[in-house]
Amino acid sequence: MGIKIGILGLGTVGAGTVQLLLDNVGRHPLLKEVEICRVGVKSLDKPRTVELPVGIITTDLEAIVTDPQIDIIVELIGGIDRARELILKAIANGKHVVTANKAVISRFGAEIFTAANQAGVYVMLEAAVGGGIPVIQPLKQSLSVNRINTVMGIVNGTTNYILTRMQTEGSSFDDVLADAQQLGYAEADPTADVEGWDAADKIAILASLAFGGRINRDEVFSEGIRQVSKTDISYADKLGFVIKLLAIAKRCSPVSPSSTPTLSVRVHPTFVPKTHPLASINGVYNAILVEGEPLGQVMFFGPGAGAGATASAVSSDILNLVAHLKSRQNSDTNSHLDPLLACSHQDYCQIAPVSELEARFYARFLTRDQSGVIGKLGTCFGKYGVSLESVVQTGFQGELAEIVVVTHDVQEGKFKQALDEIRTFEAIHSIPSLLRVI
């Protein structure tokens, strides 16, 4: 029996999610169990990038969240009040919920999760923070055996894009913002990003998961990047720092069995030492760093936004729910293993022989200083179809000249054949190094 889902919203993320679910070859086999039942939109007339059978798309969102045959509601309409209302109604109707809506979860999480626990349903939110980076599930599960001391990260792509360009180009905030808006990296009204509100929503969610308590969103301090000047970025550089908008949640009180921790939770532009792992996260990328005992530091890095990344996160939540629902369906029978934890591989993958692979190579030759050695190397490589990126005579070792070759992508077998021939050349003393280039 398939698992029936209803999707609210068919914007960029909604369309990306539908596309992923409809084109499931090469993905986790459980996704084949997913059946898109209804998709709710504002207007039926808008042109769509995905094709859905007639009758699936509707403007009646209430009818979707109350439809008795639907198991999972995927909320992708964004905004606050209407989204909250639909999520709560879905829960009241016994649906599991997947949402990418950080604003609703950070403000109304307490209400929503209380309702979900009472109704015995899950509310999943992998896409709410860090786009496609799997960070919510690790925080809920793998990492939670640690005592987390710090979660911090670059969780807003727009501001990181602006700061990165200010830094590399020496431009001013206003100029880069205007350009980012034209390129679609910043919204027409960029306030929520630029003032740090979006990052504050996200760190509230991360802190709640990392520290095992609810977070009052109003208490999250946030300071935006409007005040960051190119002068400061240039001084930061001279002092050995870069300026990043960091979202930070830290434990301030010692670990105690009896009380919830006291935290510092804040978003602000920050001087980050250039050697810090977060310093090199540039452009629209996000990264989240978690520090805990006994683990130490781990960092997650990836695309923080975009249709594909967010669809990946939304679909991973759907997959988790499908696994849960399927293992429940099977619980009368013997086979009640959760298919996500059990091994389902029966067949062996084909491994291609290394000689057939294309790769780039670096080779170092020691040659007797004869005229025309480089030409002979080039001719021989050419004979075997090995295309060279560079051939450089780099110096001497005693009486031998050292020549370094870097190839383009070549078939390893042909490259090795060429080398075998080259080894026979009078001018070639030896080939001390042969390494692959990524």
Add this chain to the structure above:
Amino acid sequence: MGIKIGILGLGTVGAGTVQLLLDNVGRHPLLKEVEICRVGVKSLDKPRTVELPVGIITTDLEAIVTDPQIDIIVELIGGIDRARELILKAIANGKHVVTANKAVISRFGAEIFTAANQAGVYVMLEAAVGGGIPVIQPLKQSLSVNRINTVMGIVNGTTNYILTRMQTEGSSFDDVLADAQQLGYAEADPTADVEGWDAADKIAILASLAFGGRINRDEVFSEGIRQVSKTDISYADKLGFVIKLLAIAKRCSPVSPSSTPTLSVRVHPTFVPKTHPLASINGVYNAILVEGEPLGQVMFFGPGAGAGATASAVSSDILNLVAHLKSRQNSDTNSHLDPLLACSHQDYCQIAPVSELEARFYARFLTRDQSGVIGKLGTCFGKYGVSLESVVQTGFQGELAEIVVVTHDVQEGKFKQALDEIRTFEAIHSIPSLLRVI
């Protein structure tokens, strides 16, 4: 009812795991359900860093894996034949298994998982790859909605440590290896690390999860780092590369619904462009990069080995199994939500006011060029207990001198009080920038 576990092996990782499980305050509440029943060791006489009640430690490992009251066996003895035998016997006795043993899983995974599926038990292996980095679970779950094209990484800390030191110090392989052995970063017999066999075990496991098929360990190509010379490292540097031992698994065939993919799976020293995310992973750290459609690239970074990191990974597998077993125990009642997916936070965290937090600050002052301004600033900050790391006059803006101050960790409230007083100084024109330093 508690979940009873038996641990095989009380070396570094075993002791770290016991320590974590016994000291569970501030960690996931489910860990309180774990009861360490038996711990199997080779010798009872060896001094131990963890204290366990009398009667828990035994040298009879068979008795542990066949003990009818034990739910989960945690295999941490390492090695191949004996570990395989005990894992299979545990499975035959209906136990779930947690293991950190990449050598056994990469060679006998097919046999072990077939047995586990038949017996209806799980074999969990988060600690087998990447130490404390949560990468196995994301590959099994979140990321598997993608069509994975590439998994690659730095998965052996010893060789990365050696290559990093060769690069920063210009030393030779033999010298760094000898030193690494003395410091405990390389084993007395470093063959498995240095020849790339350990990395080959790990990429075989990652490839199997990423591409959904079994991998024949014998077909994994591996080339070690013995041949990497300091000359090559220096040429790499000049050409814009660093040399890393990469483990790489790539899809070579198009995605098809009917067949398992053809892959390239290999380990070799590799020229990595300095701008590549893996180029900056240094020392004993590990990092794994996954590229898939529609996600794009994500990277996981963290400590690849060590007692704490590995204990974190082992315990996260135990946690997953406990959640599974507890939700099964409760399945007669209404409350059958998986506690790892549901929200269990009832209480609000305390958020400390920003003014009470300690932080480092950067402030930029525009001052009227009067003698002694820096002295006045210093005196005023001192009055409020604000300790300065540096005060530098950096230049002029028109007639105004620009002074940049970076503080040590100071209480934000006191720093702001000092600034309020400084603003009243005749010599101070303005404070255009005030930013936090991490």
